[in-house]
Amino acid sequence: MVPFGKPRAERADAARNRERLLGVAREMLTELGAEQVTMDGLAERAGLGKGTVFRRFGTRAGIFRALLDADERAFQEQVLSGPPPLGPGADPVARLIAYGRARITFLHRHFAVSRAALDRGQPVPVGDASLSQLHLRMLLGRAVPDVPDLDVLTLQLSAALEGPLLLYLSMGGSPDPPPEADGALGDGWQVLVERLVRDRPGHAATRTGTGD
Amino acid sequence: MVPFGKPRAERADAARNRERLLGVAREMLTELGAEQVTMDGLAERAGLGKGTVFRRFGTRAGIFRALLDADERAFQEQVLSGPPPLGPGADPVARLIAYGRARITFLHRHFAVSRAALDRGQPVPVGDASLSQLHLRMLLGRAVPDVPDLDVLTLQLSAALEGPLLLYLSMGGSPDPPPEADGALGDGWQVLVERLVRDRPGHAATRTGTGD
DNA sequence: AATAGAAGCGGGGTGAAGTCCGGTTATGCT
DNA sequence: AGCATAACCGGACTTCACCCCGCTTCTATT
Structure with a gap:
């Protein structure tokens, strides 16, 4: 119970969502080109909220x-x-x-x-x-x-x-x-x-x- | 009267505005830092329209x-x-x-x-x-x-x-x-x-x- | 000097990045 | 199993770069 034993491994749903986002991103990338990949588009296409995208990748x-x-x-x-x-x-x-x-x-x-x-x-x-x-x-x-x-x-x-x-x-x-x-x-x-x-x-x- | 003799030198008011914008930009730069210099702010502080700023500098x-x-x-x-x-x-x-x-x-x-x-x-x-x-x-x-x-x-x-x-x-x-x-x-x-x-x-x- | 026409001007409009916070769900402990 | 807590989720909100188009002002011509 030390305060900094480990940062408590990534939650299962979070991991799933990260995979999904990465996959969709790769899809959009080859399909539309990097320029056309937007955060809103990515979120929507992945069926997730925008906040989620930003929390996972920051920017x-x-x-x-x-x-x-x-x-x-x-x-x-x-x-x-x-x-x-x-x-x-x-x-x-x-x-x-x-x-x-x-x-x-x-x-x-x-x-x-x-x-x-x-x-x-x-x-x-x-x-x-x-x-x-x-x-x-x-x-x-x-x-x-x-x-x-x-x-x-x-x-x-x-x-x-x-x-x-x-x-x-x-x-x-x-x-x-x-x-x-x-x-x-x-x-x-x-x-x-x-x-x-x-x-x-x-x-x-x-x-x-x-x-x- | 050749179609491409010269592109018709920069208009006087345009030149004046460019000078002014550059000056104000330099001001804001030392005063607020590069990060805080926004196009809207620059235009307003120079007393000009936003469109003007973009036409002069493109981006x-x-x-x-x-x-x-x-x-x-x-x-x-x-x-x-x-x-x-x-x-x-x-x-x-x-x-x-x-x-x-x-x-x-x-x-x-x-x-x-x-x-x-x-x-x-x-x-x-x-x-x-x-x-x-x-x-x-x-x-x-x-x-x-x-x-x-x-x-x-x-x-x-x-x-x-x-x-x-x-x-x-x-x-x-x-x-x-x-x-x-x-x-x-x-x-x-x-x-x-x-x-x-x-x-x-x-x-x-x-x-x-x-x-x- | 008057005028036509082009160049310049303005500020509202759009789209996208990044922030926030209330609601939801997984995880650790009892 | 039940509960407390912390992480996660969502989507509305803000800010900013950049676009657009009708209006104004300058400049070349007569």
């Missing part, structure tokens, strides 16, 4: 963030325990490059939702900034060991990797960036990383398999 | 973009014809570093407005993406001559430079990023740039003064 962007989270989890799974170029087992530089390319593809594939999850006044939208950024930080720490401020570098490379998709590439009203851009962005990422780690005599990293 | 974000533009112009002035570390006359790498530091300071100084100029669904807010990015592209072209895709690199470094201020650094509800971050971000930028251009035997750039 409109929150819905899209929740939608992303599911796929994000799957993505992290690949990264954390998938096959080597991306998963553990390759040297950090190779993983870094593979990670960037995979992330670009992921962002591109979820472009509409990612952008909808962007909300003025709120932090970074994708990946909760923790999972993706944590992983990037870890890889950078191994691939570029003698950097003075690892946190700042992580921030900057995060932005370099995700920013173009999230912000810059969406100019001009084209609703979706063309798929060709993926390749160019991925190549650019590889060049960037290779230049960053270039001429390290023997970065202690050809060793692999030291559990992640 | 709420447009006001803040217009506000930024003035200072942005002054900033570009420094960059294009100021004293050497930042202006022309130093080698590209030095200018690149100076530019990044100056840009970080600029963004930080205009943090509230920059964020308010951010609007979901629109391109990158600050600097119209053209001026700042064009300059960056030029410097990069000289400092890192053998890069395969200069446009992509520009995009990525733009994001690395501006992203942390605009997106990542604003997490956690702290309304303003602490000033100490400027130094760290600036140092980070310098490290990034130096690593990118590192070990160029003699990048044809110690020569200076070839007009910009």
Whole structure:
């Protein structure tokens, strides 16, 4: 009976409603596009009240963030325990490059939702900034060991990797960036990383398999 | 009497109103904070109709973009014809570093407005993406001559430079990023740039003064 | 200077995000 | 099982960005 034992697990009906809302949201998303998904519409179509929607997700962007989270989890799974170029087992530089390319593809594939999850006044939208950024930080720490401020570098490379998709590439009203851009962005990422780690005599990293 | 000689310069009253709106907006901004500046409030306080405000600026974000533009112009002035570390006359790498530091300071100084100029669904807010990015592209072209895709690199470094201020650094509800971050971000930028251009035997750039 | 016509102006209207609070229902304890 | 409580639910309410269209004012022409 401690005051903070646990916050009393989610009630059954609440959970059911959350599932339902997520499902309907995904439906409306593919059917009408992100722009047309409104809170009122979602609530009505789910047969629930608007208050419920807001309590569950806090804000409109929150819905899209929740939608992303599911796929994000799957993505992290690949990264954390998938096959080597991306998963553990390759040297950090190779993983870094593979990670960037995979992330670009992921962002591109979820472009509409990612952008909808962007909300003025709120932090970074994708990946909760923790999972993706944590992983990037870890890889950078191994691939570029003698950097003075690892946190700042992580921030900057995060932005370099995700920013173009999230912000810059969406100019001009084209609703979706063309798929060709993926390749160019991925190549650019590889060049960037290779230049960053270039001429390290023997970065202690050809060793692999030291559990992640 | 050609149909498209010129779009018939802005009418005098319209110009007067624009000035007035900009002034009042700046007032409200320092007085109430960006969050509290509403279109209705602005119109009323300026003694004008709401429709007028929207015709002049198109959107709420447009006001803040217009506000930024003035200072942005002054900033570009420094960059294009100021004293050497930042202006022309130093080698590209030095200018690149100076530019990044100056840009970080600029963004930080205009943090509230920059964020308010951010609007979901629109391109990158600050600097119209053209001026700042064009300059960056030029410097990069000289400092890192053998890069395969200069446009992509520009995009990525733009994001690395501006992203942390605009997106990542604003997490956690702290309304303003602490000033100490400027130094760290600036140092980070310098490290990034130096690593990118590192070990160029003699990048044809110690020569200076070839007009910009 | 008078006039025609375009550009600018105003403020009410609409739709959607987010808030509030009274009623309802699940959960923990006895 | 019965009850107290806290979480949940619903939908009306508020606020704000943005639209619309008839009216006014400026500017180019004669």
